[in-house]
Amino acid sequence: MKIVVDAMCAEYGGIRTYVDHLLGRWSAVHPEDELHVVVPAGSSHDTAGHVRHELRVRKPSTVGRPMAQTGAMHRLIRRLEPDVVLATVPSTTVRRPAAPxxxxxxxxxxxxxxxxxxxxRRLLRHVSYGRTYALADGFLSISQRSLDDLHALHADTRDKPAAVTHLGADHVLRWPEPSRRGPSVAFAHHTNKNPDLILDAWALLAGRDEPVPPLMMLGVTGARRERLGGIIAERSLxxxxxxxxxxxxxxxxxVLASADTIVFPxxxxxxxxxxxxxxxxxKPIVIGPETATMEVADGHAVVMNDWSAASLADAMVRAIGLPDDTLELARAWGASFTWDRTVGQTREMLRAVATARS
Structure with missing residues (x-):
């Protein structure tokens, strides 16, 4: 198959991790395919030996990027005549491409x-995502939760082909040898990660007559760092x-390889x-009663009973005391999430949509 991959919006965060590993394993799983990867000019993306196309993006990028996707990328698709186009986020050309x-x-x-x-940000996503949903011939969702949300909020998408394709995790096999000698690790770069709830729980743990697990919170910068630092000082943490x-x-x-516990409420x-x-x-994993994380954990994480600090503190105590055989079952489940599987399922969906349009 000849596939154009729109990675114009995949420069940061989880989407970059997804695209990097998807491209990195594609040639090993389907060496017969020809991938053309579209990225912004000057992108640090490693396109893993696939054909690379850099598009100039004028500033501001919120305007320049969709212009580049609708202009230069649209022309590129017409010239290449691919079997299918894969948009790695729901923001791509606003003109119907000359391929599924x-x-x-x-x-x-x-x-x-x-x-x-x-x-x-909400307005930009509303406009760009809405247009992309209308143009799409099919959808690949990274969880059943996200696909259910799409169908519930955008009823017109229910009639289009869709598949759930979980991400891989086997890239951690190339990380340092895992141990549990480091602190527990949590994330605080977005409000949905609930950093305040985590600190509330740690304050409760500190008030108990037992050792308090050390914690490292990642992704804390700028005003958020100042605010959370003030809470930590105020609560003697x-x-x-x-x-x-x-x-x-x-x-x-x-840091993750040496973490004692992953705290992800x-x-x-x-x-x-x-x-x-x-x-x-x-690692022992602590999560909240949240649909997607419960889906991917599949019973192998310690789940908070509710969204209270007391529930998180109790979940931490349970997680720290998990026996080795329970952790081994969780490790085996985590190891089943491979990027080769992600590539295979993605390619199967692309082929089905391309065949339906031919």
Missing amino acids: LVVVILDLRHELRPEQFTRG TEHVTLAPFLPDDEFQR SDFEGFGLPVVEGMALG
């Missing part, structure tokens, strides 16, 4: 948790909680990659 279009659905948090986004910024890849991998996820990464590394 399959769109990756990550999450619909901007619609279901609008208070966690600025008004401008300085010796128990450390704030860290976004870490370079090698340091991030070392996010109230909204499209998938929750740290959950399966942590399981594959043999």
